[in-house]
Amino acid sequence: MLTSLLRLIRRFPRASLVCGLAVAAALVINAGQGPPPWSVQQVRRALGVAAASTSKPAAAGAAVSETSGLRVLHRHIALDDRTVAHPGAPAVTAATGILIDPDAGEILWAKDAHAARAPASTTKIVSSLVALENFAPDTVLTVTRSALVQAPDETMMGIEVGDRYTVAELLQGMLLVSANDAATTLATETVGMRRFVLAMNEQMAALGLHDSHFVTPVGLDDPQHYSSAYDLAVAGLAAYDGFDLFRSLVGTRDLDVPATGGHNAYRLRNISRILSAYPPATGIKSGYTGGAGYCLVAMAERDGHRMLAVLLDDGHMVSDARALMEWGFMQEGLGPLPTPTPVPTLRPHR
Numbered sequence: 001m002l003t004s005l006l007r008l009i010r011r012f013p014r015a016s017l018v019c020g021l022a023v024a025a026a027l028v029i030n031a032g033q034g035p036p037p038w039s040v041q042q043v044r045r046a047l048g049v050a051a052a053s054t055s056k057p058a059a060a061g062a063a064v065s066e067t068s069g070l071r072v073l074h075r076h077i078a079l080d081d082r083t084v085a086h087p088g089a090p091a092v093t094a095a096t097g098i099l100i101d102p103d104a105g106e107i108l109w110a111k112d113a114h115a116a117r118a119p120a121s122t123t124k125i126v127s128s129l130v131a132l133e134n135f136a137p138d139t140v141l142t143v144t145r146s147a148l149v150q151a152p153d154e155t156m157m158g159i160e161v162g163d164r165y166t167v168a169e170l171l172q173g174m175l176l177v178s179a180n181d182a183a184t185t186l187a188t189e190t191v192g193m194r195r196f197v198l199a200m201n202e203q204m205a206a207l208g209l210h211d212s213h214f215v216t217p218v219g220l221d222d223p224q225h226y227s228s229a230y231d232l233a234v235a236g237l238a239a240y241d242g243f244d245l246f247r248s249l250v251g252t253r254d255l256d257v258p259a260t261g262g263h264n265a266y267r268l269r270n271i272s273r274i275l276s277a278y279p280p281a282t283g284i285k286s287g288y289t290g291g292a293g294y295c296l297v298a299m300a301e302r303d304g305h306r307m308l309a310v311l312l313d314d315g316h317m318v319s320d321a322r323a324l325m326e327w328g329f330m331q332e333g334l335g336p337l338p339t340p341t342p343v344p345t346l347r348p349h350r
Helices: 002-011 013-030 040-047 049-054 120-134 167-176 180-188 193-206 229-242 244-250 317-331
Strands: 062-064 071-073 096-101 106-111 140-142 164-166 254-257 266-269 281-289 293-302 305-312
Touching (some): 071 193, 096 229, 106 229, 120 244, 164 167, 167 254, 167 266, 244 281, 305 317
Antiparallel strands (some): 096 106, 096 305, 140 164, 281 293, 293 305
16 A cells, blocks of 8 residues: 555655655554555655755745756846957867856857757756755765765765765865765755756756756766756856855865764865966866866956856866956956966866
8 A cells, every 4th residue: 555655656746745644644554564665764755755854945036846846946047148249259179168247147258159068077066056956055964875876987075885974065075076976975865866867957947048958967978968058157157146155165175074973084175277277266167078078167256347157178178268257357347467377287087
């Protein structure tokens, strides 16, 4: 009986309240008759209790999706194409890219900005957005074996089965060192991979974006996993302006986290080289895979003006982003910075 009711809940999630009462009754009936066919944890997950118990208050503009059952942020970020009015941008080697003035809502430069491309770990901007919208940062998650499916050459924090991390700590790993084990743990141990990724795609649609489709929260190469420079710019801006924790983490260069009762101590050094190569930079996220090449979403601020650049498949992404954003600030009437800091050597990570 219990198994049948749980199947009904999964098939007809809108009936979960009524079915939930029936499940509770079934558990009572099963009491004293040996172990039920479903664990309490499975019942909680099927009813969505796990999501509810870790959730945070809804932000303005957020709504619960009827498909994933998670909240998505509904926000219209309009960008006016002003590229014709701003000729003379520096040449870059990116396959696609975009430069926007976020405060004016203007596109200053673009190169095939809506073309679908492998986004590598810039994907974690979107997975972070889903996590921040739905789960309180201090929520503690226990790591199970199903979350640790990474290949040896993937970028990881070193999470182990049985460790306990807060959502905020997993976001630290995702956004500073691009830890795939952190991203997979966050999705698996909250609502499960399928629902989490579904919410990522719903979140992009809720932002009015149509160039993207995700199959994991990580960003490894897959023919069905793609985004565009335009979509990543809007998603990055939504996360940066919408969540203080995101803004703080993407701008953090180094972070030492002491040991707790749930995990060992760890040190994180931000892999986004733009932070050290360009003093006005304030974050956001870089990435690399063999299929995507080097990818970067970067924010910078000078004298109260902001620039956001996205470069996909660009072997010179740091120097190109710096040149583009400096050119953008010149469009705002700002003079050039002194001789730039040498660009650090890029190291692949996936």
